[in-house]
Amino acid sequence: MIARGDREAFSRFYDGFAGLAFGLIRRIVRDPAASEEVLQEVFWQIWREAARYDPRRGSPEAWVVMRAKTRAIDRLRAMRRREKTFVAPADDSLTRSTEEPAENPGVAVETRGLVRSALNALPESQRRVVELAFFEGLTQSEIAGRLGEPLGTVKTRARLGLERLKSLITREEPARP
């Protein structure tokens, strides 16, 4: 039964997390119309599958981020399959995405600056692993293949990269009003 309260709860949930999801989807998918479709699909899926949410497996925020990322990557792959001519090297697309702030006019500038500087503060080898996983949707063994590095090295870099990001973000956060 879909109670009236659930609809309201979902509405608030959407308001709280849609910006987070949409920004991420835009960054991965790029195309505005396709991004809006993905966003609606993500929240439609969340609405239908709320019962499967398991707090042990992460915060609601992480849950939304992961779903948005997964759906966006799915869409990106589908678009690339359709547009065979589109063969942007991963590194080029990553560079472009970080150097085109105008693409995301609604971005919270302070936070973006914080995390961008945090991402840039990572050693190049760690940053590439994090970005290939997060924005290109590659698995760790795919990343290993792409970079020509052993799988163990990729796993370690992912861990070190996230540990460093976490410490950078945590250190900066209390200073934000």
Next chain:
Amino acid sequence: MNREEIAELAAGYALGALDPDDRARFDALLASGDAEATAALRNFEGAVAGIARETIQAPPPAVKAALMARIDAQGRSLEAVERTLASVRPSPSGRSAWTLVLSGAMAAGIAAIAVGWIVSTAYDRRVTQLAQETATLKQELDRQQSLIALLQDPATQLVALGGLEAAPGAKARMLWHPTAGGLLVTQGLPAAPEGKAYELWAIAGKNPPMPAGVFTVDAKGVGSLRVAPIRVEGSVDTFAVTLEPAGGTAAPTGAMYLAGKL
């Protein structure tokens, strides 16, 4: 599985980059309620959410409208189905999934609120202090602006008040406007004794003096008083200052210190 291996799985999981077999291993760890795996995942979630927060962007309102319409449409069809099924199965009850989701969101919110509270307490004190300073400055600005307005009005007159026997060296100036009131500034008055204050009187012709306000003077004998408009028959033509009980009186009772005519 050692701590480092768990941390590596958690990092890959948080990035959504685990290969299927690793993912199955970590899923099993989480399902078993492994505290270390859960803690490691939570730790990396913050970093991953931080990457996502880099790109926060408000979606067009149309997306939400379409989504809610879709939900409402589904709700209507489900209700129809439920009405049909109502006779053959009991209504589902208990906490809904959304209660659970929101409680998780609120738990995250509570930690933020705790940090926010500490910061905001310090800010509150500063904000209160600034508000007081602002109020004082605003009061002063209002006073200055009303004085300027008074000075600019051609109907404003300057009245000189001279010291009488009680204080021959005292003097005062009164800026007086027939409808807007005025401003009195005094010099050379002795400090009022304990329980006493100076009171200004406005006199119109043969009418009895009207009380126009009470004031005291500072250590240098300087006093000032903003005088509200006075409603009397005829027009005020004389001002006088007497020493009265601190709260002021309805009619003069004490010695006169200053007097002046328009």
